[in-house]
Amino acid sequence: MMQQFYPQVQHSYRYELNKDMHLAAAHFIPSEDAGQCQHMHGHTYFINITIGGDTLDGLGFLVDFKKIKDIVHKRYDHSVLNDHPEYKAVFPTTERVAEQIWSAIQKELNTQANKPKCLQVVVRETPTSYVVYRPKPEELK
Incomplete structure (x- = not known):
């Protein structure tokens, strides 16, 4: 497995959890302005997902790694992103994918008693291109 390093997000939490994963998915951007990306491709x-928090749960986890993987991998792996309801009003660009991953993870984290926060989502589309999504501070409250 190749080690990857991502931009660090500044925070003052005691704990920082990072979860790496990969998935295969197809998409297209239905606009002539998208060039070759207007055609279906995969x-x-x-x-990479970064989560911070000051308090651990009863098991000693900030959040279970498997829970994070399940939220993302089960949803998007081996799918056509355009078919997901969250991309009906917007195109599934890498930026939007990162934003939607953050939204799904934070929604789950909000249900946990220890209230961890998803601080950053990095989505690498190719070996040379990636997007970093960081929520505004008010979105973490």
């Missing part, structure tokens, strides 16, 4: 996306 990627092996590499994703």
Whole structure:
């Protein structure tokens, strides 16, 4: 496995959890302005999720790694992103994918008693291109 390093997000939490995963998915951007991307094509996306918090749960986890993987991998792996309801009003660009991953993870984290926060989502579309999504501070409250 290749080690990947991502931009660090500044925070003051005691704990920082990072989860790497990859998934295969197809998409297209239905606009002539998208050039070749207007045609259906696929990627092996590499994703890094950063979660912070000050309090651990009863098991001693900030959040279970498996829970994070399940939220993302079960939803998007081997799918056509355009078919997902969250991309009906917007195109599934890498930026939007990162934003939607953050939204799904934070929604789950909000249900946990220890209230961890998803601080950053990195979505690598190709070996040379990736997007970093960081929520605004008010979105973490």
